[in-house]
Amino acid sequence: MNGKQITIVGGGLVGSLLAVFLAKRGHRINVFERRADPRKSNVYAGRSINLVVSHRGWTALKAAGVHEAVERIVVPVHARMTHDRDGKLTRLPYSIDERAIHSVSRGELNKVMLSEAEKFPNVKLHFEHRCTSVNLETGTCTFHNEATGEASAVPADVVFGSDGAPSAVRQEFMKHRFTFSQTYIEHDYKEIAFAPNADGTPRMDPHCLHIWPRRWFMMMGLANTDGGFTGTLFMPHTASAVIPEAGRPKGAGPGLARRGEATESHPAIPAFDQIKDEQDLMRFFEEHFRDATPMLPDLAEQYFRNPQSNLAIIRCSPWTYKDKVALIGDAAHAIVPFYGEGMNAGYEDCKVLNDILNEHGDDNWATVLDAYHKARKPNGDAIADLSLRNFVEMRDLVADPKFILRKKIEGRLQARHPDKWLPLYSQVKFSDIGYKTAWDEGLRHDRIMEQVLAMPGIEEKWESEEVERKALGLLEK
Ligand SMILES: Cc1cc2nc3c(=O)[nH]c(=O)nc-3n(C[C@H](O)[C@H](O)[C@H](O)COP(=O)(O)OP(=O)(O)OC[C@H]3O[C@@H](n4cnc5c(N)ncnc54)[C@H](O)[C@@H]3O)c2cc1C
Structure with a gap:
């Protein structure tokens, strides 16, 4: 088969879809993934992030012809269900015609997409290969084989960095004229799994995204196909930090006030660093998430076992280098997860790139990559702002x-x-x-x-x- 030799660094959600799009165009694709094959190992153990696929995600999956495989592993979600402190529920449909977004396990989706990519004879997946450097001029990448310790240099006509927020490919851009910012928000998150009832039935309505909005912090829950839910607690990492009002995007609503000192207008805001033992934890849940506690018999064990992770927004420019290298997905635009759009935005990157290739052909990569950057960069910035805004909506305004x-x-x-x-x-x-x-x-x-x-x-x-x-x-x- 003819076509270009293309290296995709990162076989996550976006890299695997990109491989499908480019393989269909007849290119020869090598996907290098730092971790072991998730279909054969337990690389997602302890992390059960659920994602929502939205309309634009489906548009990209359909354009790549892989939507049917994904449809089998999703749960439709038609509404938000808010839980107030007394356990009172309020259902807010997402649209007047009850249209659905779809909940899916990140790990399962990644496995399905890798299998879809592997169906193409012109796609080769290389697991346990960590990219250590990229020559932006020649498109040659160096990989460290995590199993054998060997290094290899792989030449390519075009390289895509779909290696997520900590992108090694993006790191190489830093050596050139490149604008970059990384902003951590004050909130961290921790996952807590809600098991199904003994007979496998869900403990809450699975077709709703459950939210416990508590103004400065919140918990949310998304259904899994096994009747359980993945709960995520978002809360400031420390009680002493301050989030200034200034710097929030226009229309994003109130920023956070000083924490740690309770006044009438500024109540003390709970934070991860204040929950030190089981007693603190149970007191906190009893006060703020009373109706969730009976559904979490192993709460303390999970809370102290599961990692606490931070959230950052990455903006950078340009996303491309000449006709050789492009960043895509989180490597180009990592955002906070409150609109549930990070992966959807990355999927849309792939679809737009494919549309641009349809327009300009597969031999004119300087034009194609330039058009891709111009088309996607403003949208990457906008979804970063929108996602911050939706955080305010979810934790505060829905109540x-x-x-x-x-x-x-x-x-x-x-x-x-x-x-x-x-x-x-x-x-x-x-x-x-x-x-x-x-x-x-x-x-x-x-x-x-x-x-x-x-x-x-x-x-x-x-x-x-x-x-x-x-x-x-x-x-x-
Ligand atoms: C709590 C939470 C909830 C979220 N909810 C949603 C949601 O509901 N909807 C949504 O659309 N998005 C959501 N997101 C965002 C979504 O997870 C990301 O946008 C998405 O995973 C980005 O895909 P990616 O392939 O670009 O990056 P990643 O998924 O990070 O994949 C990058 C891949 O590259 C590999 N890699 C990294 N470095 C190297 C290297 N040097 N060499 C080789 N391989 C490398 C990694 O191992 C990984 O497999 C959420 C995120 C979080 C944290």
Whole structure:
């Protein structure tokens, strides 16, 4: 088979889909993955991250022709279910027509996608091969064989760095004219698994994303196919840190206040470093997540065994080097997970790259990579901002009556004028509209809804013609 010799560094979620797209075009693909083959080893042990696949993720999977394999391992999720401190549940559908996002185990998805890539005779997977350097001019990568300790140099026409947030390929870009920032947020996360009932049935509605929003911190739960849930607790890592109000993206809502000192307006905020033993933990859960505690008989064992991980946002530019090397997925744009879009954005990178190759052909990589960077970089920045904004929405606003009223008004506008009003969440999760366009439109919606919610008596008349006219009038301005 003809085609270019292509090296993909990183056989994770994005690298495996990219291999499928490029193999279908007739290129010869070598995927080098640092870890052992997850289908034969237990590389995901102790980490059971669940991801949601959204519309744009499916669009990419369909374009690659691998969606049917993924459909078999997902659970549809139609709504958020908030749990208040007393265990009261409120269901908030994601869209007026109950459209679903889909929960999937990251490990299972990775295994399925590696098998899909391996079906192509022109794809070779090399596990336990860690990339240690890349020559950006020649496309030659050096790998360290983790099993034998040997080093090898592999030449290629084109190299893709899909090696995630700590990317070794990106590291090489640092030696050139390259802009880079890495920002840690104050919140870390820890996973806690909810087992199913003894008969295998789920303990909560599996078709909802469960959220325990507690303003400064939160827990969420996503269903697995075995009846269990993966819970994730997001909380500041330390009680003494301060998150400034400044620097938050416009429209992102309130920043965090000083922690550690309780005042009426600034309550003391729990943090991971305050939970030192089982007693602290049980007291904390009893106070904040009372209805979850009976579903977690092994809470303390899990809490003190499972790792606490941090979250960072990585922005960089350019994502490409001449006609030789490109960054893709988290290597180019690591974001916080609160919109559930990191992988979806990476999948969309692959689809857009494939579209650009359709347009320019497979022999003009300087043009292709330049077009890819220009098409994706603004969207990578936008989804980083959107994801921070959604953190505020999830941990804080979903429990706010004004926010719930806004959702109802927007739902009504969407139902009556689907051609005019598509709420931001639907633009991000249920459409292929670019993240940048969605972000700009979302900020415009914020300004309009601020005025609508300020109308006297809005709580009583939100379903009236008057409110509808006001919103649409502002939209046309
Ligand atoms: C708690 C949490 C929840 C999330 N939820 C969602 C969600 O709901 N929806 C969503 O779309 N996204 C979600 N994400 C984000 C998603 O996990 C990432 O965006 C996605 O994994 C990125 O895929 P990737 O292939 O670019 O990188 P990775 O998944 O990090 O894969 C990179 C691969 O490269 C390999 N590698 C690294 N360095 C080297 C090297 N030097 N040489 C060779 N191989 C190397 C790694 O072993 C790995 O297999 C979530 C993330 C977190 C942390």
